[in-house]
Structures are given as C-alpha cells and as structure tokens.
Amino acid sequence: MPNAVPREISTRELQSMLGVSRHVVAGLVAAGFVTPSRGPRRQYRFTFQDVVLLRTALRLRAASIPPRKVAQALSRLRAELPDELPLSGIRVSAVGNDVAVRTGPAQWDAITGQMLLDFEVAEIKGDVVFLDTAPAPQDLAQQAQEWYDLGEQLRESDLDGAERAYRKAIVLSPQPFYAAYMDLGALLCEREGRCADALDVFDKALTHFPEDAALHFNRAIAYEDLGRLDAAEDSYRRCLAIEPSYADAHHNLAILLENRGDKQGLVRHFNAYRRLTT
Known part of the structure; x- marks a missing residue:
C-alpha cells in the first residue's frame, strides 16, 4: 500500500x-x-x-x-x-x-x-x-487534556487526526475522560459507516458513566442509524428515565414511535417535547 x-x-x-x-x-x-x-x-x-x-x-x-x-x-x-x-x-x-x-x-x-x-x-x-x-497522574491528566484540545482544533479540518487525538486523550487520562468519549462518539457517528464504532465508544463510556442521560441519547442515535430500532427505543427510554426533561429525546422517540406505528406513543412524547420547548 x-x-x-x-x-x-x-x-x-x-x-x-x-x-x-x-x-x-x-x-x-x-x-x-x-x-x-x-x-x-x-x-x-x-x-x-x-x-x-x-x-x-x-x-x-x-x-x-x-x-x-x-x-x-x-x-x-x-x-x-x-x-x-x-x-x-x-x-x-x-x-x-x-x-x-x-x-x-x-x-x-x-x-x-x-x-x-x-x-x-x-x-x-x-x-x-x-x-x-x-508519569505523575497530574502530568498524564495534562497530556490527556492537550490531546483532547488538539482533537477539538482538528475537528473542522482533519477528522482522522481528531479521532486519533481523542483516542489518545482517553488512553492517557488517569480518570475516565467524559468529554473525549462523548466527542469521539459524536464524531464517529457523523462519519459514513462509522456508527458501529461510535456505539462501541458510547458503550465503553457508559461503563464509567452509567447514569448519564446524554450518553444514552447519543447511543440511541447510533442504534437508529444502524437500523437497530428496538435498542434505539430502549436507549431513548433509558435517557428519559434518568432525565425526564430531555426534550430532544422526547422528540426523537416520538418520530421513532410514529415510524413504528405507535400513534399513542407519538402523541405522548411529542406533547412532552412541546411542553419543554415552549
């Protein structure tokens, strides 16, 4: 090659x-x-x-x-x-x-x-x-932050470089690096054919942050893009169980339920979305 x-x-x-x-x-x-x-x-x-x-x-x-x-x-x-x-x-x-x-x-x-x-x-x-x-933990934390910052800088111009930088930040960080997991997963999910990789990132993040609503929400999006609708619905519901006021989760779940023929679920979650955003 x-x-x-x-x-x-x-x-x-x-x-x-x-x-x-x-x-x-x-x-x-x-x-x-x-x-x-x-x-x-x-x-x-x-x-x-x-x-x-x-x-x-x-x-x-x-x-x-x-x-x-x-x-x-x-x-x-x-x-x-x-x-x-x-x-x-x-x-x-x-x-x-x-x-x-x-x-x-x-x-x-x-x-x-x-x-x-x-x-x-x-x-x-x-x-x-x-x-x-x-290296001392504080040195590793600083290095991890520097790699994360590099990922943020590269995100608009070099997606492969940004991915490598986010992954390096996760590996180096002495503590689970929430922002690096989240941004890496979102980056992968936006790239064609990489939602399965994004799902793997979100799954790993959830082992450290099991009660984080945003991770469950993003995981649901990855499942939807992969056509795994049962898992997507479960993840949206898990997100809302943790944070009932998560408006975007109500919106996405309403659309998902409409496409699955659940008119009652559509109305319930769309009305919740409207109450939260008006």
Missing part, C-alpha cells in the same frame, strides 16, 4: 492550533525554525512536523531557553520527527537551560541526542533530575 501524502496545513489553521497571530507565525518562519512549502498562490503550507516544531519553539522561548539552544534542539528534533503523528506521542520540556524530549518510553537530550535512561540520575547544569517511567 503506498504511503499517504502528509496533509498540508494552512497558515490560518496553524494560527488556530498555536493560538498566535499571523505576525508571530511569520516571525518564527523568518527565524528559520521551519521552512514551509509554498502553495499555488505563494501561501505557506505547513506539515505536521512544522506544527510540532513551532509549538516547541514557542514553549521553549517562554521557558527562557537561550535562542541558540532552541535552534539546536529544533534542528535535531526535526531530523527525528516522523511525517505522521506518532502513537507514543512527543513531549518536549525545558530542564534548567537544557531541552529534553520524550517519545514513548525513551527520553533523550534534544541537542546532543544522548539517550537518557529511565531511573537514570542525569546531571544537567549542576541539577540532579530523576527520570521516572511512570
């Missing part, structure tokens, strides 16, 4: 991902941190590597890392980065005046390239730093 062509990212998309102005992006390019390609109208076109490098440059500058070291670190990081988002993730941090990169279980000095072994005691600028294989 041929390798997929890496997706190009516009300046506007990059600004949204990094939360910076066009002027800042132009300054980072002028400083030589990345060398984007040009589109047919001479507009910048960035890659996944460029996004990681520029985000890293901004964070290292904010951590007061000397510009020379930022440039050296990015040069080596550029050579190591894959074209696509790595499953293990990439994390870059400032340690004193130096830069450490973690990819999965491995950690290395971003300038020298020397591997830093887990539980090794590394002397950096006179400071002793312990490198532990097990």
Whole structure:
C-alpha cells in the first residue's frame, strides 16, 4: 500500500492550533525554525512536523531557553520527527537551560541526542533530575487534556487526526475522560459507516458513566442509524428515565414511535417535547 501524502496545513489553521497571530507565525518562519512549502498562490503550507516544531519553539522561548539552544534542539528534533503523528506521542520540556524530549518510553537530550535512561540520575547544569517511567497522574491528566484540545482544533479540518487525538486523550487520562468519549462518539457517528464504532465508544463510556442521560441519547442515535430500532427505543427510554426533561429525546422517540406505528406513543412524547420547548 503506498504511503499517504502528509496533509498540508494552512497558515490560518496553524494560527488556530498555536493560538498566535499571523505576525508571530511569520516571525518564527523568518527565524528559520521551519521552512514551509509554498502553495499555488505563494501561501505557506505547513506539515505536521512544522506544527510540532513551532509549538516547541514557542514553549521553549517562554521557558527562557537561550535562542541558540532552541535552534539546536529544533534542528535535531526535526531530523527525528516522523511525517505522521506518532502513537507514543512527543513531549518536549525545558530542564534548567537544557531541552529534553520524550517519545514513548525513551527520553533523550534534544541537542546532543544522548539517550537518557529511565531511573537514570542525569546531571544537567549542576541539577540532579530523576527520570521516572511512570508519569505523575497530574502530568498524564495534562497530556490527556492537550490531546483532547488538539482533537477539538482538528475537528473542522482533519477528522482522522481528531479521532486519533481523542483516542489518545482517553488512553492517557488517569480518570475516565467524559468529554473525549462523548466527542469521539459524536464524531464517529457523523462519519459514513462509522456508527458501529461510535456505539462501541458510547458503550465503553457508559461503563464509567452509567447514569448519564446524554450518553444514552447519543447511543440511541447510533442504534437508529444502524437500523437497530428496538435498542434505539430502549436507549431513548433509558435517557428519559434518568432525565425526564430531555426534550430532544422526547422528540426523537416520538418520530421513532410514529415510524413504528405507535400513534399513542407519538402523541405522548411529542406533547412532552412541546411542553419543554415552549
């Protein structure tokens, strides 16, 4: 199977991902941190590597890392980065005046390239730093939030990337990540032929949040799209048992019952919908 062509990212998309102005992006390019390609109208076109490098440059500058070291670190990081988002993730941090990169279980000095072994005691600028294989729960929670935020940013422009980011957030989070489950399921249900995958996500979420009405509602939508009408009706009813004022559930259930020939159920739930929305 041929390798997929890496997706190009516009300046506007990059600004949204990094939360910076066009002027800042132009300054980072002028400083030589990345060398984007040009589109047919001479507009910048960035890659996944460029996004990681520029985000890293901004964070290292904010951590007061000397510009020379930022440039050296990015040069080596550029050579190591894959074209696509790595499953293990990439994390870059400032340690004193130096830069450490973690990819999965491995950690290395971003300038020298020397591997830093887990539980090794590394002397950096006179400071002793312990490198532990097990990140603290608060660090994992932060990483999970960052992946979730990336999923939100990619949702309008890169559905595959958004899906990967949401799944990474779920895996990393030390606690069940409700929003990631919900948004991943909704994203999958909106894509053609992916409602069965969405149903799997909602089922897993419900093992953690069994009394959440919105999850039962979205699960019912997935069942309907799959043609499993008995299960859809049960899920709508479960949603309403938990939250009787869930107007959209009354509306959808009314339509479902009408299509199934239940006129009495149609009237009952449509009237409930009207009472709740007027």
